[in-house]
Amino acid sequence: MADGHVFAVASDGFHRFSKRLVQEIEVVAGLGVKGDAHEGVTVRHRSRTAVDPTQPNLRQVHLIHAELFEELEAKGFEVGPADLGENVTTIGVNLLALPRHSVLRLGGDVKLEVTGLRNPCAQIENHQPGLLTAVLDRGPNNEVIRKAGIMTVVRAGGVVRPGDTINVELPHSPHLPLERV
Structure with missing residues (x-):
């Protein structure tokens, strides 16, 4: 059973903040x-x-979860897939709650291993003033919560398209929390 699916995919051969939406x-x-x-x-x-x-x-x-866009919209921001520089926009997977070394299976072949959290940078603020603050939060112990997605390395390659299923495989315990990479 799938945990979620791919909402959109993006790529860009140049170092720009936002990426370009593509079909695969x-x-x-x-x-x-x-x-x-x-x-x-x-x-x-x-x-x-x-x-x-x-x-x-x-x-x-x-990777960024599409649910973030709704949260940002409620704060007055207009953000969509690829705007924040992600390659894969997901839906239905709580990316930020995954432990390090979780494996995401996209479609039939692709395996991505979670390495950590994306650390939002000043370029987000240049994209839309106030957005940097909007993708950061504070936890119960005043710790910084980064919401700008997760980073992964590719363990098995293949093609990824919108609509592909995403299955999550958790690593063996103990689970390590995500940190910025």
Whole structure:
């Protein structure tokens, strides 16, 4: 039984904040989305390559839950699939509650391993003023809650399309909470 499904997919070969909606993406094991600016074994995010270009790419595929868009709309923001730079927009999966090393099976072949939370950056604020604050929250112990999606690495590649099912496989216990990557 599916836990959820793919709502939209996006890619962009250039380092822009938002990505381009497409009909399908091809993900490649160990690399990410074929042709995307963030595809690679080593980190591709410009701020991180400036610090250490040899660090592993733990951000090969970025996923955001479509339910976030409704929450943001209620706060006065107009945000849709690919606007926040994600490759895969999901629906029906509580991405932020997943433990590290969970595996998401998309469609029949693709396996993505969850590495952590996306840390929203100032580019979100440039996209729409006030949006950075809107994708951050505070928990009961005043801890920062990041809502801008999760990052994954590709364990098995294939093609991903809107409508594909998503099945979640939890790792063995103990479950490790998501941290920013």
